[in-house]
Amino acid sequence: MQEPSVLSLKNRWMRYSVGAVLLMAVLAAAVGFLWVPIANNGAAAGSLWDAICSAAGVPGASRSRSLSADATARPSDVIVSASMMRPANAESIGRGATLAMRCTMCHGIRGVSEADSPNLAGQIEAAIYKQLRDYQSGHRLSAIMQPMTVNLNDQDMRDLAAYYSYLPHERLPQDNPRVAPQLVTNGAPMRNIGACASCHGGLAQQSAAPVLEGEPELYIRNQLHAFRDGSRHNDLNQQMRNMARQLTDAEITELAAYYAAR
Structure with a gap:
């Protein structure tokens, strides 16, 4: 009678070996994807799915929520591009002039400051818009500017940027211009x-x-x-x-x- 092949599942030692390998694989997966993430993260693991995601290097549901809540970890939420600003028109500039009446104490009546605040007259439109957005979102901190921007909508900020950009950039006459460093x-x-x-x-x-x-x-x-x-x-x-x-x-x-x- 012919003996079964060593590599055949009819061989009981082969069956024992395959079973032992599968059991070790299951135990290793349980340790790596469940026990270790939960032990390291404690309550932060959140759920079984979060633990698996943590071990795989993928943010789970609770991790995604914490990332979205901590938006200030990013430098800015404004995507800077050459086309980020729409062409300003007279209506937008007029609305910006009205909104800018609240800004005159620090930035001057025509965008030229006498209080060491930034001069905004003739400033790049996209630069003003980005800074207003960053103040409002908390990406740029200021005890003065954040309360000033909290109630502005996106169009308000675009209008303010259009108005200040429209104003002439005033410069003092120079008798002896400085040599550029x-x-x-x-x-x-x-x-x-x-x-x-x-x-x-x-x-x-x-x-x-x-x-x-x-x-x-x-x-x-x-x-x-x-x-x-x-x-x-x-x-x-x-x-x-x-x-x-x-x-x-x-x-x-x-x-x-x-x-x-x-």
Whole structure:
């Protein structure tokens, strides 16, 4: 009589081996997908499905809810593009002028501040709109601006941006124009600092990068310090934070003085 093959399931030792391997696989899956995630996360695991998702590296239902609740972890919720603003018309500018009456105490009657607040006259429309959105969502913090934006809808913010962008950008006449610092024209490539002019001003003006010429010196200096220490973090790709972290106090002072005098 022919003996059954060693690899045949008719061989009882083969059946025992396959059964043992399957049992170990089930136990390993239970440990890896259930016991370990629940032991590590405790109550945060939420449910059996959340534990499995955690082990697989996929956010479960409770994790998704916590992520959506912590929206401020993102730098901004504004998608910056060249077409983010619709062409402004006279009606939009007029509505913006009416809304801007509440802003005159800090930003001046015609968008030129006397209180070291940003000058908004002639500012890039998309830049104003983005900052208003970031103030409202909490991505940019300000005890003054957040209450001012809380009741604005999206059209209100677009109208304000259209109005201030429409105003002429006023500059003081210069008898002896300042020579641009090297950081403005060339940056400092060895320290991974790009030229300021590559984003701010001239033909290289980016879609939501603000014009810095004529802004109050104290305001520019404070913002560079805020980017450097991370207290301001609404730059989408951390480009300002990465740059500001490399600046010395003397360089920040020099840049602020140069742009304020432009």
